[in-house]
Amino acid sequence: MAIMTQLIHTLIAAAAVFTAGANAQCGAGSPHATVTGGGNWFQATRGSAQVYAGSDYRAAIQAALDAISPGQRVAVLASGSIGASTITITSGKIFEGCGTINVGNRAGRGAIESTDTSDVQIPYLSMTGNPYFGMRFSGTRNLVLGKINMNLSGGLGIRFDRDRAPNYNVKMDTITVTGAGSHAVETWNIDGLTINSVIARNVGECGLLMQKTTNARVGLVDGQNVATGNGYATLRFANENGKLPNGRYDTNVHVDRVVSRGGGRGIFCVSQSGGASIGNIDLANNGNNAILIENCYNVQIHGGKVNGGGEVRLSARSEFPNNRDVSITLQVDNTSVREQPCGQNIRWNIWGNARRQTCS
Template sequence: MTRLSFLASVLAFASSVYAQCGSGSPDAVVDGSVNSFTATKGSQQLYSGSNYRTAIQTALDSISSGQRVSVLASGSIGATTIDISSGKTFEGCGTIDVGYNSGRGAIRAIDQSGVSIPYLKMTGSPYFGLQFSGVSDLTLGQIEMDLSDGLGIRFDRDGAPNSNVEMDSITVTGAGSHAVEIWNIDGLTINEVIAQDVGECGLLIQNTINAQVGLVDGTNVATGVGYATLRFANRNGRYADGSYPDNINVDRVVSRGGGRGIFCVSESGGAVIGAIDLQDNGNNAILIENCYNVNIKSGTVQGGGEVRIAARSEFENTRDISLSLEVNDNTVRESPCGENMTFDITGNAALNIC
């Protein structure tokens, strides 16, 4: 299957899944159109007026844990924030347009548990589209963000840690920063992240352990900057005892153009990547710098920037790296020499390894 037909099939699948949004009997519903929105709970009208955000927040505040709000209407919340509390399900069936609210997500859950967002379509230029910290048992389903700036999904660096986070399909286009930025999660499962025309990372995972990721697919991600389609940073994969057992598992990485394809840095590791398909990355196709126990088991690198093993003096040297790849029209370079390195490189790449 060509990559174009793959993306088309993803979009077709997402459309069919989205048809289920709002189905059954939601506990509260937001409906209407521009300047005329209603929030209802059963037969009770909770809100009627021109403020789309007020209609949504009123509906959310009216339900209890274990109940669901379906936002059928499309509209703009402007530079405001929607807060979701524990145990509630929020369905964005219409398109929610958002503005820039400095330091805040357009939709967020902070120090909550059991929040579910099975569907969401978002446009606009947020500071963060979705913002989380201190969450447990969070579920994100079909999330589509067609942005003109900002950052897509953010788990905060300085907030409380998170646990047991699941994401199905995350598609982000046009973000000025990262599509998905992860901090401080123990127990992360992602089916796929698809990022296109994104200014920084497609998927950035930091200080996280016990993660399982299916596909990371980036097109024109991180052009002209040092970020990557997939980046591990800030002791990602490191256990509390300082060890790096295999615990960050990624099935497949696809990257076309943009900046780096894969980047591991700043004492991260414990990562196993099953297969890669990198082409024409404008910076390093792969950069592994001061990382420990990283295994890329198969795949291809075609052209683009070099495959590089590196290290900075302020951290322990890079060690326990295994690369089994076909690399063409490129260079594989190890400088400085790492420790316990395994290279199984085929293709026409020039090898400059220890």
């Protein structure tokens, strides 16, 4: 009960950080610029001035964005296709995708991008298609993503780049991704991340993959048929996720709840990640490990249940130091719990009918 009460309070607090527009309807009020039309004709207007008219949906959107100033808002009311091209959002601008934006695959690029920017907001977006990246970010400060819905036929949903400038103070409300061939949400190099929820359905790789991300708080990660037939997971920490600049793994990544059904792994921590606290989990019938913790440091799972599927496992590769400071409190039924090799300062509190092979 205490965990669930904490979860409710956390979600309420997290919701409060999003802009006031997140509680209004997309395009409500008086946007500074709009994109209207459909079929083979689109119009972009800023106030009473027309800034584009023609058959190119992407050009209409970009013209509207380019016509506004920082702090102003564009509402894309029309639906259409941008093909294998990119919409670019610069600092301080607010972009509302009220219509459905269909996208194509532009190698290495996002259908929507914002890089080396500050104070960009995307309160609403509805996207379909098969992008390389649906949305791509790097070098951002104070980025806010609101209610993002991606009903894809492939590609990766939201990507923060690995090899470009880091990001600071990123906030997301509800991210819903269906049909991505890769990850729903993949983060790299973020200091300060708040997510209300990631909902992943029929996604090829991870629901939420966090890498080199610190000072994070996530409400819910919910995956169904995620990472089927591979080693990814509904929730995955990798590549020194949670490692602080001083090299320590003090708890700084908080996830309130993880739900996973079917697919591949449920929860996976790997490659010297850690500093993570997960409040409550509900995993069932995962096709790979329900939970795999491999070479991770200071990872806590405070409660919940695993029913069926692959084993709950603590493992280690020889190239990294072994697991240490792991604490798991959990009901496990109809699968097994195994610690091999033995880690350092591992605390198990397991009940249910699980077969158990642990070192303590």
